Amino acid sequence: MMEKLKYALYTGCTARESTPELLMSTMAIADKLGIELVLLDEASCCGASHLQDFDDMLSLTLNARNICYAEKLGLTMVTICNTCQLNTAVTKDRLDSDEALKAKVNEKLAEASNGELEYKGTSEVKHFLYALQDDFGYDKIAAAVTNPITDINVASFYGCHNIRPSHLQNKSNGGENPYKPVSLDNLVVALGGNAVEYESKNKCCGFHVELQNPQTANKLSGAAMLDAIDQNADMMVTPCPLCHLRMDVQQHGISKEIGREVNIPVLHLPQMVGIALGIEPKKLGLHHNVNQTGLNLK
């Protein structure tokens, strides 16, 4: 019997606000699989893709502080948002490879916390997807499936910030190749579903320019979604709540921009796992998804 897996969970902001279903379903499947997740309630926002464009030092210290709380628990930090993963991993990488920078950041952390916090570099940071793949194991997930998603064509949408830049991401994502990612597809298969082959699975959804350039954002997510639909996908699944916000919430705007109707349910990774594990839809927050097509099917 394997020792029970235990992680510090950095939820990020969206899981506490606009995608509550992500946190609900994450906790529900962890509970079902016997994985313990300790919430890092002290954590702040990671700054998404924006704060580091404005103030590099502030971005570094905030992310270092978040990691400190996982280090204090002596646990690996897991993330459930690709962009949180990238920012946290970038911070860790920069601090672990630059003693002078680490000292500078630690000086600020010590001052802000009255000497309580020090970034040491002792906690790993990985996305929950890769904790499931590499630590828990898909074979054990497959063994726990009670409600296989048989005959459902699922298009995996990986999201940029879990797979690129690969020299950094490969430290925590089991060597996933950004040009041919497989982790999510393999999970779909482990749950009994059909993994849809389509070219756009590793492409960008455009979330980060949604405000300043909605045309770009809509064209990018639209192209990916049409690709999935044209390859007969019944639903899409993503490990990133920002991709999810783009592709689930914005289907109307996307359809208008690209001139073709986009209508497909988009699930969060743990929602898909939860369905296959037979967890009741309410606990997976399926009622929070905007596109409800087929979500009441089982």
Place this chain on the structure above:
Amino acid sequence: MSHKHGIKKLKIKVFRFNKDTDYLPYYDTFEMNVNQDELVLDIMNRIKWEHDGSFSYRRSCRHGICGSCAVKVNSKPTLACKDNVFDLVEIYGEELVIEPQDIKRAYKDMVIDKENFWNKYNSVQPYLVADINEFPTEENIVTQEEAELIDEADYCIACGSCFYACPAVAVNDEYVGPMALTKAWRFNADVRDTAKESRLENLQQLGSGIWDCVKCNECAEACPKELDPIGKITKLHLQTFEEEKSLNNVAVRHAVGFKWSIKKHGILDEGELVRYSEGNIGVMKHIPEAIAMFKRGKIVMPWNMPKSKNLSEIQKLVEIASTVKY
């Protein structure tokens, strides 16, 4: 680098098109025995020399420095004289598809019209602007530290791998793209240059400049010289604020808004961030999606806005770690 040895029988599909004579492009397939030392360029040479002399592609130095032979293999940006064929087989299996960087711009086979690429490059003043003394009496010394600010951007070989991998470039004709921005950084980081401010002003324009990068990191993945173009774009962002050249637009307010939101709640106040970024009138266009989200319980009301534990610690950190004024 490849750990696989020997000879493999591969199926090589190549894109063929002649703008002058062909109505539609097509693919030729060649079965070839390839050994572990061969590069994509060797394969293209063999196709031309041994199979079809009309096959066209650009090549010159064969040493990864002229940037001529960039193509795509199974849609992966590839500098043909650098990438080993067996490494690609490891990713894609024994059928490889060689295509030009941008199929839509093909002239003949791998040769594409790069006018869009060079126009973007020319638009950023990609040269040193400096008052040079024609008859200097002493050296113009740049220290090691000063030279390092350029962060190897001067190693760019203008192969176009990043540009034709960039999804923002693909859907937005205005956007100057990662190569031009890398070049802009190369000169903006040069202590001798005097055009920094005008470059920064131009690059602030929404639609064409730094704020239209989608942050996908495709350029970092594509660059054969490992120059991290997106890292240079970030440096241009930071320089904009350091030099106080930022405009007051939605993208800038969005970046700055994170700081205010973190200071107030620790975590982000998503609704307030959109309002802060768009302004009270601009935010109106988000009402339809806000209603859809509200119906599904996806909107947190201001009075229910969660806060991080130990918020005062975060607030103090924001105060002492901030280095930029806005």
